[in-house]
Amino acid sequence: MSNHLIIGLGGTGGKVLREFRKRVYEEFRSNDPCHGVFLDYVYVDSSPADLNDRSGWKVIGKSVHLGEAQKVNINGMNASVLQNLGMYPGMQSFINGNDKSLMDRHMGPLITAGIGGQRRRLGRMLLANNLSDSANQSNLNNVIHNAVVRLQSASGDNDVTFHICAGLAGGTGSGSIVDVIAQIRKQYPYQESTRAFKIRLFVYMPERNMVYANHDSGFYQANGYAALQELNAISTGYYAPVDITGEKDVYTQEVRKLMERQESFEAAYIYSNVNEAGKMLDLSHGLPASVADFMFQTIVAANMIGGAGKMARLVGCENDGAGPEQDQSGAKTRSRKFLSFGISRIEYPESEINEYMVYNYAIQAARQLTYDMWQEGIGYGERSIEEVGAGFLDEIKNPTNRERFKLANSYITLGRPIIESSSTKRWKDLTTTWEDRTQQDAGLVQSQYEKKQWFAEFTTLIDAYYADGFRSHGVVKFYDIQRQEIKAYARNIRRVIEKILFDEWTSGGKDSKSILAIERYAQLLRTDCNDRIDTFKRQIGNMEAELEEYSAAVKAADTAWNNIGWLKDALTNAASKVFAQYKTAKCNYYTTSTRIQAYLYGITLLQEIIVELGNMIEGVQAFKNELNDILSQVVVQAGTKCQVNAVQDDAIIKKYDPEKIQQLGKLYATNFEYQSGNAAEIRAKMVANLGEDGEHTFANLYDSIDQETAMGIILDVCTKNARAAMDDSAKNDPMMKMVGVNILDKLKVELNTEEKIEAFVKSCVNWARSYVQFNPEETGKVIAGNSGKMMPMVQVALPKAESDSTEAFRNKLLDAFVQNVPGFVPNLDTDLSINYKPNQMVVVCANAGFPLRYLENMKTLKQKYDQLLASPEGELNRMVLHTTSFAKPLPSLFEQSAVDLMEKAKRQLMLAFAFQIVKQCQDPVTGESFYALRVPDGDFGDSWNKLAKDFKSCLEALSQNFKNFTLVEEQVAAELKIQARSNEQKASMRKAVGAVVKQVILPTMCENNEFDPTYLKYRDLAKDIFNTELKEL
Structure with a gap:
């Protein structure tokens, strides 16, 4: 038994959820896959149009749209909420006075519109507004709770795995994901002993080169960096989100923080629109469908055949993920719970063939019911109303x-x-x-x-x-x-x-x-x-x-x-x-x-x-x-089915002859006995809806059968009769077998040499490459104190062979994977699993246990993020990009380079000199003068470590020693709280910083030349410090 709650956040999450629902229905002709797998869904969005949109939610005419109890509409927030924050403690807990001032000045229309507006802070506010009324059955926590209860009641199992799908570029999904994780953990803490209540994330990382430029309102890519920075901080314990329901700690009476010293999520699958091999993926349909297919393999297929469908190595990496990566100071700041994935499904497209036949039967049925014009060799045709009625006038009179x-x-x-x-x-x-x-x-x-x-x-x-x-x-x-x-x-x-x-x-x-x-x-x-x-x-x-x-x-x-x-x-x-x-x-x-x-x-x-x-x-x-x-x-x-020369799907490689299918479809369409009998059965079912006592009129028939019902009747009957026709064809001629075909039998005929098998394996793996690209500069870096590397893997799901000759071919195929995929082990407890569907094989490529800095997209996202923070509206941008205004910056997702540290060290060192954290010392033995760094020690008193002889050398020393840089940064932050609290203290410290520029930097680095560009830069930096850290209240 396994319970799974699929949660879609925002537009991207909703698309993945939609495609997953369709995938399940496509396989089982039901929203319930059975086989011990229990599914439920929650879709959260600030767009009512997207929540209620039914287009694209149909499979063979059946709608798989969610029920109202599975949807959470977070659209809309009264503008008066901001004016009465004290009445909304959950929201007040992440909106400080400065945040509110910025919102009042710049964000009124967006708040009134009640949408995420590609501002992550707004997305969080909308969710907090939804959660503010705990009695409302439509608030997120109640909807999730009800879904969990439904799963537990149906299965009899307490454990539920949560799968959260979201895009990180927008405002709704990206802005709410942190709190969705936190609220789930609040209600369902992870149980280490039983591994119950796991959370898996499936998040879209914004593309490097935007596909739809009109989708960017200025924050698209920067949002991605901010969201990933927060997810990383949550995973490593540097960010404990406040409880946006407003629940307070019983001791402090402050709104409490969630997930402190607690497991957040077990695995975060990252994907984007270009795979490792450079193949672009369709953002609107192909990519969401591929993500849904991967989820289907790990959620549904994995539990089929007594668990023999489980991708063992991948599951092992989820459950026993690598620990965080240390930065140069030794702090564990970069999570490695991130994974990438790609998938290819090689199949004899039985479902598509079945749909092609069903839809062609439905065409004939609809034409018979409407026009009833049989044409030999063609089937039922269409005609205009002017073409019917010969002899009617005589009959009428x-x-x-x-x-x-x-x-x-x-x-x-x-x-x-x-x-x-x-x-x-x-x-x-x-x-x-x-x-x-x-x-x-x-x-x-x-x-x-x-x-x-x-x-x-x-x-x-x-x-x-x-x-x-x-x-x-x-x-x-x-x-x-x-x-x-x-x-x-x-x-x-x-x-x-x-x-x-x-x-x-x-x-x-x-x-x-x-x-x-x-x-x-x-x-x-x-x-x-x-x-x-x-x-x-x-x-x-x-x-x-x-x-x-x-x-x-x-x-x-x-x-x-x-x-x-x-x-x-x-x-x-x-x-x-x-x-x-x-x-x-x-x-x-x-x-x-x-x-x-x-x-x-x-x-x-x-x-x-x-x-x-x-x-x-x-x-x-x-x-x-x-x-x-x-x-x-x-x-x-x-x-759209069984097309000749069709464009290849992003994740499905089809092995069949569409022309042969079309020929068979035409044969069925021109069989009068098949088609007239099919239409008669449909008519009978439609009329049966009127009941024995119902008045048999067309108006009543129309009223009693809406279009969806009529379509359902037609497709149900056509499915039965088309399948019967295909079964008859297979009995009469085994070469015409259309259903129940084993993919291995098809491949055995096609791949009849070792070279073809090898080429096929390479193409499958290449097609399934992870939906991200890696930055070789980052993957090649060696950072002291870290062990373990990213684990690449290829997982293959093959059906069982149905004959000795096919078993031999299956073994050859697995040998080819061993020879062409480094580290591939064809055992059920490692890289091989049993596919429950005989007509398909699945190849999954994954990479596990990497920090986010490995991803190529991260450079672009950080660049866009830094540009927004450095702009004149930097303060506003920082506020809307992040879910809260952090008192202390979150750990960087990248290791600081010497150049980066040098720039940051200038500011910190000037303040360190001013606060006497770095001061001039002298060796009592040799008489040597140098600058030393204070090292706090609560037991033996502060000590001093030699740093360098002058300011410039101190900068170089800090840029090469991240640990010392962090020590300076922490002490400066502490001294600002002690020595720069009042306006008098700040005025005194401004003089001290000015003295560092005039008395230390000017003579040692600029030869007392006040026109030296270096001096001017340091003077401007000092002014910036005056306007920020040392600004008067």
Whole structure:
């Protein structure tokens, strides 16, 4: 079991964390690698945009973005905090009065913006502000604590290894790394006996030649030096950061210091953008991915196969790192817990091949779902909406089709019910209704009344039915009432139409419709409804003309009835004939009157149906656009995989034939059975999301499946089916095996001579050279009192061989490493490990146990740092470059040269003469006069060591003896606190320094020539001392 918490600080740390998450998911199709490895993450940044950015966080369509509980937003700080520092003891502990004055004058806008702004001090302030509220669950300590608890609970193991990733050029990561280490150590002290709670750093050292000049706001490279100086000081015990939470020591009631006499970090991996072989690495993607791959090998792969994946020598250097390097005075000032690394992964790219096939399957699926245009020898293609719809108009106008869509006139005019209910069961179509009613009423009056009363009684009954009896309300009132239901009816018709079309899409058969075809069909259907409104209006006009004719027939019958001679009627039966004519006229009149009302209603209903069809079309288009977006994405992704003549990756050497993969992909894409079945399965899974009781509409499908979900369904199904196809190909032809390929078998065929094997080994090692460059001038220096050197190593992870012939090749390969890599030992407890993945081998080059001065970049970083400190804004620059204003300078990362010491010694020696730390003495035996250096001794009293005869010689002596120089420096610092505290004391000391210049330097070094340039330089140096160390309060 092993628990690992990966912490990303700032933009660079976030990129490495992102690539690590992707690497894990790429290998295991899960964020959890299992196999006894438990991972959690914390991402800290002052940029909300970077924290919430999801671009680049996907693997095969799956997002590996972090959850909100794994993110810490340190953006923003109220400007009033600086005005009320007393209320924020954590922040006050590293901002003194002078710091605050400088901030007030120069940094207001940056503080208000609440970003690191490439100022390390600001980055620390933002973190301190975040930690000031201990109850806030989003503060860093709480987020880390919660992540640790999750790991411990999941694994049952108390130990957690912390991996902190950061760039050292900016403000956020570089400014917060010191305190992140300190806060972790506060909660989880390193346990020496069990080696529990180790901290590993992965830090980017700013490049020597900036890749992106616009990234530099003036502090980019200098920040790197300041940060590394502080990390070095933490490791060697010269810097114990204050607790920026503001927690105080119970005895002193001062904000306490952390990591005093305590282990800070176990290993700090340094990397930059140019490797030892001079190869430049891509800062935006390639380098973060390579760092993540190295972390993956040391965190995940190392714990596979029962720990046989562990890179033993590298782990040993982490756990038993070299002690600090001594400077010339014997002080242990330069940590050697720094390591470099580089990695190359030689693989048969099974994951990439799988992704290529999956994305090509997804292309075919998206095209089938959207366009459904099969082309023999090509696969599913694309077409415009104008190219679909042949025959749709005839189908739409077909009476049978209108009937199934409930768009027949009988539905639109409510001749038949659109929605069945108990009240609609007695409905008849309009013609039948009036024919039956007139016949019924005529029969009634003829059976119950005398002939003379037929006409009047029938008229009363039939008029009453039109006015009040038709469908219980009368014609006009009935349609007025139904207008209140018109939206419901339109929605019902839309549901009927959409269900039919939806089912035609989901059927996937020969007569099915694509999404594009359905969109076109619905558009034509909407147009047809619009055209029918005009038709209805014309028909209403025709019916109104007919109504006049029927009204005249009614009047004619009425006149004829009134002219009947009732005496003759017994013989002629004229009343019966006239009554029959009247009944027919009334039937025609009311049938037409009702149809006019029905068609007026139908126009309104058609208008509402047009609105509903528009809504349906929007749902179809939304789902179509979602599929098209997915199609665009998978086309792009497929285009980046298995490319012929692709640019070589920074860390991966691929061994395969991409043309062969592309040919196989085309074979699968043009297999109708494969692709139609794949699309059908995807459709079924999408529709299943609606549930058995869910309404099957495109709008609901779109609402229930967002793009990420739809992409997930498509890629999951395509992954399964593409893998099945590749397995079938391998069964039918072993030469077409695409998955489960052992890299050793591939290499065995390619590297068939000793010369090829040797060349391959050299190229692998060269490709994996450490991502830093070393300065031979520094690595060649011999500094007295130091033992042990930087340890270079090459670690190789090979899979097991699967046959005797492959085992023999494996041994030849290891022999070549032994012969070409000095010190390589092919044993599992040294330089060889077992790769759990048969399709890859990994080569890691590393250097362990070196001081930072070895690195070539350090010269440039120090130069930029020194320039900022020497500028007119030097005081401000020093403050923003460092996390605190140090009372005593931190140890230099470089050994002082004689020239450097000479320049520093001038200032110190002038003060030493003034304070009588160096004074003139005389040998009582020989009478020789010389200057001697005071050596404090608390037991026997101060003693004096002979230094030199004059000031110039004293300078030369100090520049050659770092121990004596340090002794002078320490005593000067002590005397300044004693003899230069008050303004009176400072005035006295200014006179003493002036006397050294006038009475010692002028006569002995300048022949009493006040115009001598040397004298003028010393006088200017004295003035500088007056304005700094001896400046009045």
